[in-house]
Amino acid sequence: KLKDNLAYVAAGRAGMLTVDVSDSGHPQLVNTTRVRDQANGIAISGDYAYVADFSYAYPDHGMHIYDILTLTPVEKSFTQIFGRTYGGVAAEGTKAVFTGGWVGIAAIDVQNVNFPEVKFILPQTIETLDVEISGQYLYALSRNSAQSNLYIYDLANPVSPRHVGSFKLDSPETMVVEGNYAYVSDIQTVKIINISNPANPVLTGTYTAP
Helix, strand or coil: CEECCEEEEECECCCEEEEECCCCCCCEEEEEECCCCEEEEEEEECCEEEEEEECCCHHHCEEEEEECCCCCCEEEEEEECCCCCCCCEEEECCEEEEECECCCEEEEECCCCCCCEEEEEECCCCEEEEEEEECCEEEEEEECCCCEEEEEEECCCCCCCEEEEEEECCCCCEEEEECCEEEEECCCEEEEEECCCCCCCEEEEEEECC
């Protein structure tokens, strides 16, 4: 994830790497922030980094919040969350969401970054791989051996999300939401989905790598 001229990289057991990319031809590692086990995903919102920490030991599995105003991130809090994350974490404003695999999606109030509060766990019938927040909507990428879907939820009521739409997919891996579009990738293709009407997402294009 990028903020100004710095890239924040989830590097597994190495932790969160801060890389200066102001000179794109010569990126420089400026800091390594250790986590409890494995940094599997990062979201940036404002002056904070939200890091998904994967661990087989429950007490070490959850979400870190770091203040990134300086080159040496300062941990503000750690929230324990059940389940097994694939790195899906997203944040916007006072809301953060975190994937818990088969357990579902944790929605977290981060208005006070020192004391985040898990507001609810949104159950999922299939495993959640990735999440994004855009405005009042939550986008969840889920998959199992039989089906794969992009689910869209309305977060207008933050303690009671409402399912508003879905889109069938084939073996998705990751997702980015930007404006009116969701970009969903698998091993070989990228699907571009128009989400301007959350109740009726529409495929607008597909790119297949040679």
